[in-house]
Amino acid sequence: MIGYVTLGTNDFAKAADFYDALLGSIGANRFMDMDTFVAWAVDPGKPMICISKPFDGNEATVGNGSMTAVAMDTQDKVDAFHQKAMDLGASDEGAPGLRGDGFYGAYFRDLDGNKLCAFTIVS
16 A cells, blocks of 8 residues: 655755665665655565655654554564664664564654654564
8 A cells, every 4th residue: 555655854865874774774775866865665566765855945854643664574673673773873762562462563763853663463
C-alpha cells in the first residue's frame, strides 16, 4: 500500500550521509538522487524512504504525531538498526523491546527530529 515516505530536512548533505549509512545497513541504496531529493530502496518495486528540502522553500519542520516505521524480519535486526541510528547521532525515543501483543519495536529521531521506528512482529 505505501509507496514511499518523504522526510523533510534542513541540512540536506548531513541527512543524506545519515540515511546512506543507516539504510545502507539494511541493504538499501539510492534509487533516485537529485539536488534536493534522494530516495532509498532495497528494491525499486518496494517502499522507499526519501529526504527532501521543502518544495515551498520554507524550513522543514517535524510533523507532530507523524512517524515512519521500517519493517524488519527479526528482533536482532531491529536492535542493530536502532543501534546504528544511535551511532549516527540519532536520539533515542524508546529502546528496543516488546510493545503490546507480538509487536517488537525501537524508536528514534533522525538528525532533523523526524521520528522513526524499526519493528518486527513476533509470535
